[in-house]
Structures are given as structure tokens and as C-alpha cells.
Amino acid sequence: MIGLLPVGRRVDRDGRWLTFYFSLPGAQLEGFDAAALDRLRERVxxxxxxxxxxxxxIDSPQQLNRARYRDVQLRRPAQGRLVFIGDAAHAMSPQLGQGVNMALLDAAMLADVLAEDTTPAAALRVYGQRRRAHLAVYQRLSRWLTPFFQSERDGLARLRDLGFGPLARMPLARSQMLKILTGTKMSWWR
Structure with a gap:
């Protein structure tokens, strides 16, 4: 997986900034050297x-930041007066592109429950309960779809490429895919 992510502007430099990202199997991360950088350029x-x-x-691999991701879901996203939202509370594989969506939905729900006539402790319990089902859908989708997008199983990638296009043209499947991509799929069956 490779991509470009707009990250805004810097105060000390002109222009808009992009982050280039690519993924490797975890076992290859530490061995990413100058030869691997050359192979990356050739592949790009x-x-x-x-x-x-x-x-x-980019002149050397040392200029690149390395990051690992794991699926994470805290049992309790709030502990005392500290609330975890977004990837800090429920990190998942990036292929659904839902990190920002989920963080914004977390923040909106947190604002809603805190605005209700209740104590902060009760509001934080409600926050966790209200977000749980929605996040479970995306956690499962992420785990299920990861091998289709990020693995060395070429057969699954071919199935993805053959299947997702026609599915996206079928009205029911298309509406479900759009709900998933916009972060609005709230449960499996609703």
C-alpha cells in the first residue's frame, strides 16, 4: 500500500505538505536500508x-519515520478524567481510511454526552457504551479486509480487484460500501 496524505502547512516553509506512506510486513521494517529505498523508488x-x-x-532510509500499527480497542475509553479518542482508543488497519472519521465521531459523541444533564463520570460511561457497537463494526471490517489489502496473498488481492468493482455497481452493496467509507455504518443489520 502506498499513498499521499495531505498534512497541511508548516510555519517555517512555504506550500502545502504531503506525507508519502507505504507499508511493509513488520518483519521487513528494521531491514529497510538504502537498497530497499532504491527498490521502493523503482516500484513507485x-x-x-x-x-x-x-x-x-529522500536521500536515505533514516529520513523516513517508521511506524507499526496494531488493532487496539480499549475496554474503557475513559479513565478518570482522561478520555481516549480516535486511534488512541481504537486503532485499526488504515485500509478503510477511517481514522479521522472515527476520531471526529468520538469527539461529537463525547460533546453530546457531556452536554446532557448528567455528571461527568456518568457521561463518560455513556460515551463508551454509545460508541461500542459502532466501533465494533469497523474493528471487525478492518480485521476481515486487511488480508485483501495488506498481505502477500496475491489471490485475495485478485479477488478484491475482481469483486469490489461489480459489487460497487449493485444498489444494495453500493449503499453499504458508501456507509462504510463515510463512517456512518452504525451496526451490521440496521
């Missing part, structure tokens, strides 16, 4: 030649 040149100039300023 084939898959996405328009992005290649953005890598020109």
Missing part, C-alpha cells in the same frame, strides 16, 4: 510515476 515508478518526484528529496 511503475505503480505511480506521478508520485516519484516527491521522493527525490
Amino acid at each position: 515508478a511503475v505503480l505511480w510515476p506521478e508520485a516519484l518526484p516527491l521522493l527525490a528529496s
Whole structure:
């Protein structure tokens, strides 16, 4: 998986900034060296030649930040007066692109429960309860879809490529896919 993510502007530099990201199996992360950087450039040149100039300023693997992700879901997203939202509370594989959506929905729900006529402790308990079912849908989808998007199982990638296009043209499947991608799928059956 490779991509570009708009990250805004810097006060000390002109222009808009993008983050280039790519994924590797965890076992290959520490061994990412100069030769691996060259192979990455070659792969980007084939898959996405328009992005290649953005890598020109990267001279060594040490300029790249390394990150690992894991599926995480806290049993209690609030502990005392501390509330965890977004990836801090429920990190998942990035292929659904739901990190920001889930964080914003967390913040909106937190604001809603705190605005209700209740104590902060009660509001935080309600917050966790109200977010649980929605987040469970996305956690399961993420785990189920990860092998189709991020694995070395080429057969699953071919199935994904063959199946997702036609599915997206079927009215019921299309509406469900749009709900998933917009972060609005609240349960499995509703």
C-alpha cells in the first residue's frame, strides 16, 4: 500500500505538505536500508510515476519515520478524567481510511454526552457504551479486509480487484460500501 496524505502547512516553509506512506510486513521494517529505498523508488515508478518526484528529496532510509500499527480497542475509553479518542482508543488497519472519521465521531459523541444533564463520570460511561457497537463494526471490517489489502496473498488481492468493482455497481452493496467509507455504518443489520 502506498499513498499521499495531505498534512497541511508548516510555519517555517512555504506550500502545502504531503506525507508519502507505504507499508511493509513488520518483519521487513528494521531491514529497510538504502537498497530497499532504491527498490521502493523503482516500484513507485511503475505503480505511480506521478508520485516519484516527491521522493527525490529522500536521500536515505533514516529520513523516513517508521511506524507499526496494531488493532487496539480499549475496554474503557475513559479513565478518570482522561478520555481516549480516535486511534488512541481504537486503532485499526488504515485500509478503510477511517481514522479521522472515527476520531471526529468520538469527539461529537463525547460533546453530546457531556452536554446532557448528567455528571461527568456518568457521561463518560455513556460515551463508551454509545460508541461500542459502532466501533465494533469497523474493528471487525478492518480485521476481515486487511488480508485483501495488506498481505502477500496475491489471490485475495485478485479477488478484491475482481469483486469490489461489480459489487460497487449493485444498489444494495453500493449503499453499504458508501456507509462504510463515510463512517456512518452504525451496526451490521440496521
